[in-house]
Amino acid sequence: MSHGGGGHAAELYPENQVIVIGAILAIVGMYISQFFPQVSMLLGGLLASGATVAGANTTRRVAAYGLGTGVPSIGMVSLGLGAISTLAGVLLAGVAISQFNLPKELLYGIPIIVTVVSIVLGYIVGKLTVNPIGMKIPIMVESMTKLSLMGALSILGFCAAYAGGFYPDTIIEGTVKNGVIGLAFIAAGMAILHPFNACLGPNESHKRTLLLAIACGFITWFMFSIAKLDIVSSVASILLWGIVYREFVKQSLKDACSVLYTPELPKKEM
């Protein structure tokens, strides 16, 4: 795919700021899901969308360089890494406890373990894309690291919200056995790669992309709420989604050169 994006439009917020905020929100969301399972979907799901927004923001930055294979590829690799690190983090904590007689409290550190594993995995795979594969994008390594992190945090965030906690048994029984983690994989992946993929072009603006990123995060939350048959969260998520999406549509129509409602082509200015 040849459309490599529209250069480097101005940023409303610095990327690292968005990353830190997104990561903190998602991790706080996981702890809320763990300690208050009654509201896991309502708050945990809401905060997990922070990770997808931050991931979408990073996608925007790296994909603007033109990857040669389209925007979706980097979203998919980040989610592939994310899925592996999520399961790794969740299961490794259990292994550490059973094998090395570590205290049970280590399980509370699962979000941190997932963070570390995903950063390591993302960094190494990012390095591999530069050498030996030879990608010529200067920010490739850091972007892969960030995307792997955001992929893992969004998968674990939504899974914890769905299952009501991030303990190994909860995650394995509640989201892996029934395959809901497959939805987390692809829905979070789309929320990360779609906003920039949809908005790219010479007139792309950070504001619209971010608005769409938030809307995509909320609709992912909505899908999980429905899949959990949680009526309160479903209503809350669809309302919030509606507000943000309306804002995105309004902003798009405002930024367009003209909005027409009839089938006519504008006269060519010669």
Add this chain to the structure above:
Amino acid sequence: MDPTLLVLGALALSGAAATVAGCAEDLESDVGSQSNPNSQVQLGPQMGNIHRYFNKAISGEPVSYGLYVAAAGAVAWALLNMGLNVPIALIIGSGIAAFVHGAYSVSSYLGRIVGQSQNFGQPVYMDVVLSHLGPIVGHGFIAVFCMLLAAYLATSVLGNPFPLPLVALIFGITVGAIGSSTGDVHYGAEREYQKYPFGGGVPVANQGDIDIKAEYGIRNGMDSSYFCSKLGGPLTGLTFGLIIFLDGWRGIIGEIVGGDLVSKSIIAIVVGIVIVAIAAYLNRMVEVYARKKYGPYTDR
């Protein structure tokens, strides 16, 4: 009832569902202009072709269909566990997926069009958004429902060890991969460039010079779907239906002919290789036919 017969019936049903799904998927991607041919719609305004195509840049078809079918599968799975009966659960699941599909479609149209609107003077056509949304979501619903039915049959009757949402995800990715590699060619290489004479690829110099006139009036995505339903759509459906059916059928042949586990499996594998060999032979026949019929370029 004889279990083999039951499996054969389920296989036939899922093959049929897959055929419908493949066809609907391809026609949906033609109305909305998705996947690889969309790069030309994206390029159009830059080349001075202000168009009224929909611009549905929701990643590639495999990923987007993975999303819809997985979402439908997760919701349907939850409803089935609640004790709802199967058809209704599948329909509600597909309905949720259709809603998500619509939301993503509109956002990609607005995003992509506005993303190049100021520089190239491409207006946002709200009537295109509103009139195309129905066919896009409708075709998408049919495709998602049929895929979900095939996934449900795979997990409940055909012995697939994965849970429903995961099978749904994988089936969605497969249907998208097939739709974007077969039917889309008819849309991208022929329909978008109908003003050029039939019989030839699109030279790089002509890329982006898409047709903006229809048979009557200004072209939009629905005209394309009408055109592609004559060849691209049905062949896409046939591809996917054949894959699901033949892949399961070879297992059943092994089941009937073979004795123990090893001989059954080996027969299934041999039948599979025979199918592949036949496909390779047919491919060669088509190639030879085309070489004879169309001939080489002599004027250069």
Add this chain to the structure above:
Amino acid sequence: MAIPLVEITLAGAIINASVHFVPVGGAPAAMATSTGVGTGTTQLAAGAGFTGLMAAAIMASQKGIDLSNPIHLAIILLSGAVGSMIMLALTMLLGQLIYVFGVGVVPAADKCEKDPITGDYQKSYITPGTTGHAVPTVCFISGLMGAALGGIGGGLAYIALKQLGFTSEVAGIIAVGFFFMNAVLASYNIGGTIEGFHDPKFKKIPNGIIASFIASLLTGVIVVGMSIGA
């Protein structure tokens, strides 16, 4: 412990290699501007690989299959390979029908004078201004080899995960993530389009295999660590 680790590492390298064989032309091929199937590398490889993964998983879940029996392992891998090959063979064949009857082009490869398998001349059949179109025999055969490798790689990863004691569901989702990781690494290596084993880009295959080897080894170590408690 050691055998699954080796299997996962090999599986990653095989998946990466498989992507190099599949003839994909990306967006240009969808306009009949370049040879190959008109879709993205990762997407087609994933479609074929997952079909193979499912075929292998169905076979592995049959009653009486013993994962320590080499004959049974070979059967699972071959089932995966055949599943992928059927998927890709039919996709290429029906895609070919659309190219020939819907677009009206002659299948022709750009990266070789003569088709190495059939010996047909290619250059004079290519539309001027394009770099070939559709799926000539050499690409078809190359694609079949790629599909077989993809199915074997996906199946091998799945078997390794099962041998480590994971349930089908856990093994399935890890295998999907693992497949995507390696397929995308491969698609970055070839830069989006390739015609098959006769393409000069195919010579870059060692880089891809090394990258996947390292990434898969690392993943393998993590996965083996996870399995101790499972």
